[in-house]
Amino acid sequence: MTMATPEREIRKPLPEITPVTQPFWEAAAKGKLVMQRCSACRSWIWCPRPACVECGSENLRWTPLSGHGKVFAFTVIREVVGRALRGFARDIPYVTAWIDLDEGPRFCSNVVECSADQVAIGMDVEVVFEEARQGVFLPKFRPLSGSHPE
Ligand SMILES: [Zn+2]
Incomplete structure (x- = not known):
C-alpha cells in the first residue's frame, strides 16, 4: 500500500534580526514598543535604518512609544x-x-x-x-x- 507523504508543516517566516533592528526586537521581548527617532530633525524612523530618511543624520535614538x-x-x-x-x-x-x-x-x-x-x-x-x-x-x-x- 502506498501512503501519501505527510506535508511538512510550513511555519510562518521569522523576521530577520540584524544589528540595526536588534534593539527593536530586544525591547519587544520585554513588552516595550520602541522606534528610532532622529535627534537632528525629530522625525520618527520606521523601518529601522542606520540614517534618517528626512535629513540623513545618523544620530538616531531608540525612543519608547x-x-x-x-x-x-x-x-x-x-x-x-x-x-x-x-x-x-x-x-x-x-x-x-x-x-x-x-x-x-x-x-x-x-x-x-x-x-x-x-x-x-x-x-x-x-x-x-x-x-x-x-x-x-x-x-x-x-x-x-x-x-x-x-
Ligand atoms: Zn532627521
Missing part, C-alpha cells in the same frame, strides 16, 4: 495563496492594519483578540506582544478595552 493608537486602514485576509504563505492559513480570517500611533508614526501590524468584523477605522488599539518562537516577540494590536470607533 506608548503603544496606543488608532486604526487608520485595514484589510481582512480571508485566503492565502501560494505555499510560502501557508503558515498563515490557520489564522484566517485575520486583519492586517495600518495603526496611527499616538506619537505620530504609522505602523503596519495585525489587529488581534477580536473578530475581523469588529475592526473599524478609528478604533482605539493598544500594542500586545505575541511570541512567534525562539524568543521573537511580534508587536500586534488589540482593541483598547472599553473603546469605540469615533
